[in-house]
Amino acid sequence: MNASRPGPARSLTIPGIAAAAVALADRGGLDAVTMRSVAAAVGTSAPALYRYVASRDELLGHMVDLVSAELRHPEPSGDWVGDLLAVTEQQVVLHREHRWLGAASTAVMGPHVLDHLEWGMAVLAPLGAPTTAVMEALALANGVAALFGAAGPAAGPEIFRNLDAARHPALTAALANAAPGPPADDLLRRVLTGILTAVLGR
Amino acid sequence: MNASRPGPARSLTIPGIAAAAVALADRGGLDAVTMRSVAAAVGTSAPALYRYVASRDELLGHMVDLVSAELRHPEPSGDWVGDLLAVTEQQVVLHREHRWLGAASTAVMGPHVLDHLEWGMAVLAPLGAPTTAVMEALALANGVAALFGAAGPAAGPEIFRNLDAARHPALTAALANAAPGPPADDLLRRVLTGILTAVLGR
DNA sequence: TCCTATCTGCGAACAACGTTAACAGATATT
DNA sequence: AATATCTGTTAACGTTGTTCGCAGATAGGA
Numbered sequence: 510m511n512a513s514r515p516g517p518a519r520s521l522t523i524p525g526i527a528a529a530a531v532a533l534a535d536r537g538g539l540d541a542v543t544m545r546s547v548a549a550a551v552g553t554s555a556p557a558l559y560r561y562v563a564s565r566d567e568l569l570g571h572m573v574d575l576v577s578a579e580l581r582h583p584e585p586s587g588d589w590v591g592d593l594l595a596v597t598e599q600q601v602v603l604h605r606e607h608r609w610l611g612a613a614s615t616a617v618m619g620p621h622v623l624d625h626l627e628w629g630m631a632v633l634a635p636l637g638a639p640t641t642a643v644m645e646a647l648a649l650a651n652g653v654a655a656l657f658g659a660a661g662p663a664a665g666p667e668i669f670r671n672l673d674a675a676r677h678p679a680l681t682a683a684l685a686n687a688a689p690g691p692p693a694d695d696l697l698r699r700v701l702t703g704i705l706t707a708v709l710g711r
Numbered sequence: 712m713n714a715s716r717p718g719p720a721r722s723l724t725i726p727g728i729a730a731a732a733v734a735l736a737d738r739g740g741l742d743a744v745t746m747r748s749v750a751a752a753v754g755t756s757a758p759a760l761y762r763y764v765a766s767r768d769e770l771l772g773h774m775v776d777l778v779s780a781e782l783r784h785p786e787p788s789g790d791w792v793g794d795l796l797a798v799t800e801q802q803v804v805l806h807r808e809h810r811w812l813g814a815a816s817t818a819v820m821g822p823h824v825l826d827h828l829e830w831g832m833a834v835l836a837p838l839g840a841p842t843t844a845v846m847e848a849l850a851l852a853n854g855v856a857a858l859f860g861a862a863g864p865a866a867g868p869e870i871f872r873n874l875d876a877a878r879h880p881a882l883t884a885a886l887a888n889a890a891p892g893p894p895a896d897d898l899l900r901r902v903l904t905g906i907l908t909a910v911l912g913r
Numbered sequence: 914t915c916c917t918a919t920c921t922g923c924g925a926a927c928a929a930c931g932t933t934a935a936c937a938g939a940t941a942t943t
Numbered sequence: 944a945a946t947a948t949c950t951g952t953t954a955a956c957g958t959t960g961t962t963c964g965c966a967g968a969t970a971g972g973a
Contacts, residue, residue: 515970516920544960556961557922565960612814620873623882630881640885645862649902652858656851671822679832680825683842699909700851707905708898717941718949746931758932759951767931914973921968930959939950 523561526551527571531607534572539609542569566616574619576607582628585635590702592632596625597654597701604658611655638709646708650701657697725763728753729773733809736774741811744771768818776821778809784830787837792904794834798827799856799903806860813857840911848910852903859899 529550533541544555544565562568580599586592604610615622629647636643674681731752735743746757746767764770782801788794806812817824831849838845876883 514920515918515968517922517968517970519921543958545958554923556924556963559961560921612816614814616869617872618870618874620875620878623871623874623879627879627882630885634881640888644885645898648862649855649858652854653851656854660847660850667818668820669825670819672820672825673822676822677825677829679836680829683832683846686842696847696910699912700906703905703909704902707901710901715941716949717939717947719939719941719951721950745929747929756952758934758953761932762950916971916973918971919969921966923964923966925963925965927962928960931957933956934954935952936954937950937952940948941946942948943944943946 521551521561523571524575526561527575530568531572531575534609535607539612569613570615570617570619573613573615574621576603577625578621580625585632589632590705593650594698594701597650600654601657604655611659636709642708646705649704653700723753723763725773726777728763729777732770732774733777736811737809741814771815772817772819772821775815775817776823778805779827780823782827787834791834792907795852796900796903799852802856803859806857813861838911844910848907851906855902
């Protein structure tokens with residue numbers, strides 16, 4: 510831990526700052542993550558944060574990487590669908606616990622996000638599919654995880670304010686007798702296998 | 712066109728305002744859509760816009776609805792996969808022409824967005840699947856369209872700044888000899904059919 | 914030991930944003 | 944003609960991300 514550099518030692522760390530920002534976003538959404546609020550949460554001043562991050566977007570990237578570090582990647586077992594499904598389920602939980610994840614623009618991928626891609630490449634390597642197809646499959650898996658995590662009662666019935674019973678009869682009837690509940694348990698597995706076989710052609 | 716109401720007539724329309732906002736967003740992203748810039752584009756003042764929209768978020772909703780109006784929904788032909796694929800391809804084009812579409816939070820669905828859902832319900836009605844499954848299938852189709860539209864050279868190689876050849880060897884090798892190009896033509900069809908059959912179980 | 918270079922964190926400030934308040938002018942109904 | 948009501952504008956408020964200097968602290972070199 511030798512700094513070997515003049516000047517006082519830094520009192521904060523990027524993971525610490527990102528963790529405070531994540532806690533704020535979990536409570537009040539991404540709008541609650543302001544430079545001033547994060548600074549107050551870690552006990553410092555807003556301009557001091559710019560000694561650690563170049564911009565707010567970079568801080569958001571650190572947040573994404575921090576929560577992505579929670580993913581546990583099992584050793585590739587040969588059952589590539591099962592392996593991928595296990596991690597995708599974790600991603601769904603991640604998106605459900607941190608509903609800001611999908612909106613956090615990842616302008617630059619953090620190391621843990623890259624770890625996930627690396628693991629996915631290793632899992633799908635035995636298939637011998639072209640790398641572009643593998644990347645597309647992984648991107649689709651990520652997107653499906655985001656969709657499943659964001660689903661459910663994300664917003665109230667205000668979304669259907671413009672619903673007109675005369676113009677949208679089928680939709681009106683469908684919403685009347687069937688509120689959109691959480692997706693079925695095995696739906697993610699079915700969709701994921703459907704996507705993977707469609708993309709990788711196996 | 713009788714207003715039958717005192718006071719001067721309004722000089723603007725919501726579609727006109729939304730069209731100007733769409734043009735701004737197409738050029739400079741969603742950040743370029745500020746109340747002042749939109750007002751300048753339509754030749755008025757920022758506070759005057761609040762006579763037409765209650766908030767900036769509502770304006771964003773009008774933008775989403777305006778571009779969603781471009782969707783052409785064919786008469787259901789019985790070939791529900793083909794019908795759905797035709798419209799989903801249009802949605803991909805829409806997301807590619809308006810890359811801000813995915814980021815525009817739809818707090819309230821406009822009439823044309825509801826039209827799309829209504830049409831989807833009608834297309835999938837002959838299957839006799841539970842309404843929740845149909846809604847899930849349509850939501851997934853929308854999400855896949857957004858994913859396909861957002862794919863490609865959306866951002867430069869800055870995304871992989873944190874790539875470490877020692878930590879991510881497979882990824883490094885994959886990126887070296889295969890730049891992520893646009894998805895194959897028939898990929899969307901394969902993925903969509905895979906998802907639909909997985910969700911609707913047919 | 915003292916000096917100096919260099920780093921940290923802070924107070925003030927700036928431009929831009931969404932939004933509101935109060936007001937002048939225009940217009941259709943009475 | 945009088946009145947009520949709607950429109951659009953100017954000014955302003957609070958908040959945001961970000962930058963500018965500056966005071967203070969600290970480690971290495973003399």
